Amino acid sequence: MILHVNHxxxxxxxxxxxxxxxxxxxxxxxxxxxxxxxxxxxxxxxLQYKTNFREAIALRRAVRxxxxxxxxxxxxxxxxxxxxxxxxxxxxxxxxxEALDGSAKRVYLEPFCPGRLGMIWQFxxxxxxxxxxxxxxxxxxxxxxxxxxTSDANHPEAVSDAVTEFWTLLNDLDTRKQxxxxxxxxxxxxxxxxxxxxxxxxxxxxxxxxxxxYYPRIRFLLADYSMATLNRAMEAVREHRELASxxxxxxxxPFKSLSFLRYKVLSIHLTNVYDNLPTDEVVVRDxxxxxxxxxxxxxxxxxxxxxxxFGIPVAEFRRTVSRLLEVGPxxxxxxxxxxGVAFWRSVWDAIRLEERYVAIQGILDVQLxxxxxxxxxxxxxxxxxxxxxxxxxxxxxxxxVNTVPLLHPRGFLQVQDIFVTKLDDYxxxxxGPGKMDGSIVNWVNGALLAEVGAQAGYDVHFAPFPYRQGxxxxxxxxxxxx
Amino acid sequence: MSLPILYTTVVGSYSMPGWLERLKTEYFARRISRQExxxxxxxxxKAAVKDQEVCxxxxxxxxxxxxxxxxDYFAERLPGVQTDHTSKKFYYDFYxxxxxxxxxxxxxxxxxxxxxxAAFTDRSTKFxxxxxxxxxxxxxxxxxxxxxxxxxxxARVMNMELKELARAGAxxxxxxxPYYSGFPEDLQWGVKVLNTLVDGVDAKIALHVCYxxxxxxxxxxxxxxxxxxxxxxxxxxxxxxEFARRGGEDLELFKEFPNKFELGVGVIxxxxxxxxxxxxxxxxxxxxxxxxxxxRVFALPDCGCLHLPQEVAFAKLRSMVQGAKIVxxxxxx
Numbered sequence: 001m002i003l004h005v006n007h008x009x010x011x012x013x014x015x016x017x018x019x020x021x022x023x024x025x026x027x028x029x030x031x032x033x034x035x036x037x038x039x040x041x042x043x044x045x046x047l048q049y050k051t052n053f054r055e056a057i058a059l060r061r062a063v064r065x066x067x068x069x070x071x072x073x074x075x076x077x078x079x080x081x082x083x084x085x086x087x088x089x090x091x092x093x094x095x096x097x098e099a100l101d102g103s104a105k106r107v108y109l110e111p112f113c114p115g116r117l118g119m120i121w122q123f124x125x126x127x128x129x130x131x132x133x134x135x136x137x138x139x140x141x142x143x144x145x146x147x148x149x150t151s152d153a154n155h156p157e158a159v160s161d162a163v164t165e166f167w168t169l170l171n172d173l174d175t176r177k178q179x180x181x182x183x184x185x186x187x188x189x190x191x192x193x194x195x196x197x198x199x200x201x202x203x204x205x206x207x208x209x210x211x212x213x214y215y216p217r218i219r220f221l222l223a224d225y226s227m228a229t230l231n232r233a234m235e236a237v238r239e240h241r242e243l244a245s246x247x248x249x250x251x252x253x254p255f256k257s258l259s260f261l262r263y264k265v266l267s268i269h270l271t272n273v274y275d276n277l278p279t280d281e282v283v284v285r286d287x288x289x290x291x292x293x294x295x296x297x298x299x300x301x302x303x304x305x306x307x308x309x310f311g312i313p314v315a316e317f318r319r320t321v322s323r324l325l326e327v328g329p330x331x332x333x334x335x336x337x338x339x340g341v342a343f344w345r346s347v348w349d350a351i352r353l354e355e356r357y358v359a360i361q362g363i364l365d366v367q368l369x370x371x372x373x374x375x376x377x378x379x380x381x382x383x384x385x386x387x388x389x390x391x392x393x394x395x396x397x398x399x400x401v402n403t404v405p406l407l408h409p410r411g412f413l414q415v416q417d418i419f420v421t422k423l424d425d426y427x428x429x430x431x432g433p434g435k436m437d438g439s440i441v442n443w444v445n446g447a448l449l450a451e452v453g454a455q456a457g458y459d460v461h462f463a464p465f466p467y468r469q470g471x472x473x474x475x476x477x478x479x480x481x482x
Numbered sequence: 483m484s485l486p487i488l489y490t491t492v493v494g495s496y497s498m499p500g501w502l503e504r505l506k507t508e509y510f511a512r513r514i515s516r517q518e519x520x521x522x523x524x525x526x527x528k529a530a531v532k533d534q535e536v537c538x539x540x541x542x543x544x545x546x547x548x549x550x551x552x553x554d555y556f557a558e559r560l561p562g563v564q565t566d567h568t569s570k571k572f573y574y575d576f577y578x579x580x581x582x583x584x585x586x587x588x589x590x591x592x593x594x595x596x597x598x599x600a601a602f603t604d605r606s607t608k609f610x611x612x613x614x615x616x617x618x619x620x621x622x623x624x625x626x627x628x629x630x631x632x633x634x635x636x637a638r639v640m641n642m643e644l645k646e647l648a649r650a651g652a653x654x655x656x657x658x659x660p661y662y663s664g665f666p667e668d669l670q671w672g673v674k675v676l677n678t679l680v681d682g683v684d685a686k687i688a689l690h691v692c693y694x695x696x697x698x699x700x701x702x703x704x705x706x707x708x709x710x711x712x713x714x715x716x717x718x719x720x721x722x723x724e725f726a727r728r729g730g731e732d733l734e735l736f737k738e739f740p741n742k743f744e745l746g747v748g749v750i751x752x753x754x755x756x757x758x759x760x761x762x763x764x765x766x767x768x769x770x771x772x773x774x775x776x777x778r779v780f781a782l783p784d785c786g787c788l789h790l791p792q793e794v795a796f797a798k799l800r801s802m803v804q805g806a807k808i809v810x811x812x813x814x815x
Contacts, residue, residue: 180703
């Protein structure tokens with residue numbers, strides 16, 4: 001057995017020590033067969049997301065086609081683990097490893113598939129489509145779930161600086177007689193609409209102060225895939241309605257809806273969008289490459305409990321979840337929408353991911369979004385990486401390559417999000433997926449995004465978000481690459 | 483070899499295959515040798531020439547597939563320019579290159595590449611050269627007092643090269659100066675430099691000015707009004723300009739400023755993968771014919787096809803050829 005201690009907060013050192021002792025005990029007790037022990041890798045880590053998709057001990061097998069490889073990995077989440085019963089749990093989980101078609105203790109909701117295609121993303125979409133229902137049931141706005149209880153997008157100083165930067169660009173273009181008559185700016189993922197409103201308020205005031213009269217030429221496009229969100233944003237920017245437009249846009253492909261603005265947009269802003277887009281993950285173990293596949297499940301005990309609470313036969317549990325995703329929470333319970341929403345929230349709370357590693361020949365076998373050159377991963381991973389797990393950030397890459405064609409030659413993209421800016425940094429913290437209220441959060445592979453940016457003709461820079469102490473947010477911004 | 487009216491050609495580059503990009507980058511990583519890369523280039527150029535022939539182009543180029551980008555091919559050949567070969571990770575990046583003394587007169591040996599092209603096609607050929615104004619924007623100057631002086635010396639050195647190309651049989655030479663659009667304030671001296679570059683060169687000279695195509699996207703925005711009237715002083719036979727992506731409004735300038743230039747009309751938008759129909763190409767040509775007589779018009783894409791996938795570039799060029807045929811037929815030519 002090899003024990004990997006990945007990223008443990010200092011406060012948890014003692015706990016980690018106890019867990020390590022218990023694991024050594026398991027190895028010494030002889031309860032685990034020799035061949036299993038020889039191939040066993042245990043990863044100790046601390047998942048900083050209080051709600052996530054993992055159990056205290058997660059088993060991961062490796063496969064190549066139909067062949068199950070000897071490699072066995074256990075992920076131990078120190079936040080959830082109970083050291084007193086660790087031994088028994090490890091032994092039980094390793095026994096499950098022999099049942100290759102899955103555990104009887106789980107109700108599987110889907111077959112194994114690459115992360116970006118998993119069912120949890122349907123839940124994520126459901127959350128944004130039916131946000132008011134969820135918020136009504138939880139009794140709080142979704143932003144309360146964010147660190148600090150509010151979105152960094154709305155921070156007044158951040159908005160003010162963004163306005164000043166944009167006005168400076170406009171003024172420079174104006175001086176060169178290159179300022180277009182219509183000044184297009186887009187916000188993708190509009191949240192509550194507060195940022196757009198604050199930006200427009202600030203821009204109008206700044207423009208008046210400078211006497212430049214750019215404000216009436218602004219065309220502010222608020223883009224989101226959720227009509228519920230757009231409707232809320234419309235109310236927030238009511239003072240600027242003449243300049244604002246509201247567009248249903250898929251964040252994965254803004255160009256599809258906005259191609260008429262090719263090379264015309266001077267500023268595009270996104271906050272906390274990339275971290276909420278589907279992604280695949282790649283794992284390197286002993287220098288060998290694997291794609292992470294997952295299948296969503298609910299522990300059998302939880303499925304039984306939820307079924308009973310909502311008067312659904314246990315045998316109908318899986319089908320009811322499918323219906324929830326197909327028709328929405330309002331229509332799945334005969335006693336009214338409130339119960340449908342409560343069912344949704346209970347399932348989401350209980351849902352977990354079982355993972356496996358699928359061996360791939362080389363990094364070029366990893367599927368990338370259309371428009372991203374496959375060779376880019378070779379440059380990114382390089383040689384000599386022996387053990388690492390990282391996101392491809394498939395959705396973020398797709399969104400990026402389908403957004404930058406909108407940019408005016410002098411325009412820029414600004415993204416506030418949680419970025420991993422060096423491959424090595426993946427080993428320093430758990431990077432998701434975690435649950436954020438009813439949605440998903442994943443850190444974004446900023447290092448790979450920068451490579452993709454370079455090949456698309458943009459230098460991608462990252463700056464810390466200086467406006468909130470302790471914030472893990474970074475600001476990505478693009479400049480034209482020479 | 484006589485050309486039909488509304489003859490068709492490319493601006494210079496043809497689609498750069500992904501595998502060639504990878505191999506070029508392998509060369510910079512020292513995983514393949516210079517000789518191997520040269521052999522790969524030979525094969526790629528032959529394929530690009532064949533594609534252009536099959537598309538039906540009247541004037542073909544070598545597809546510029548030997549070039550990493552529009553600057554470095556010249557920077558590493560120019561005598562007196564020092565290039566740092568470790569300074570790029572990806573082949574398309576620019577070298578860090580610098581000039582630290584007066585440029586000596588010496589050959590760039592461009593005619594070798596022209597001769598290779600001519601040996602593998604019976605069609606008329608064109609050779610494209612990045613102009614001094616664009617080169618001085620990317621090569622660091624630590625010797626000359628100003629950009630104009632540096633560009634003028636580059637023009638003197640490259641003039642010798644152009645003459646050598648003409649002696650080798652190059653009948654059509656195109657000078658690429660896209661940076662004019664980024665620095666319109668330079669145009670007065672830019673034209674003087676251009677005239678030095680082409681002085682006494684026995685070939686038909688075209689000047690290509692676009693709004694940039696770096697990474698397949700425009701580098702600048704604006705319109706061609708800045709070219710006039712200064713460009714009327716340029717001693718070139720033709721201008722080739724982009725009209726497909728930007729629309730044909732700037733064609734009006736050819737009415738406003740009468741001139742004798744032939745006009746290479748950009749009828750293919752190289753910044754989208756959507757393939758134009760021959761009818762769209764024909765319509766774009768008809769629009770140009772309202773301002774310039776057919777005898778002085780030829781068709782080409784807005785800029786190089788470098789960033790287009792091969793099948794897209796091929797289909798676009800084929801549409802261009804068919805579109806030109808439609809209009810020729812209408813003209814009874």
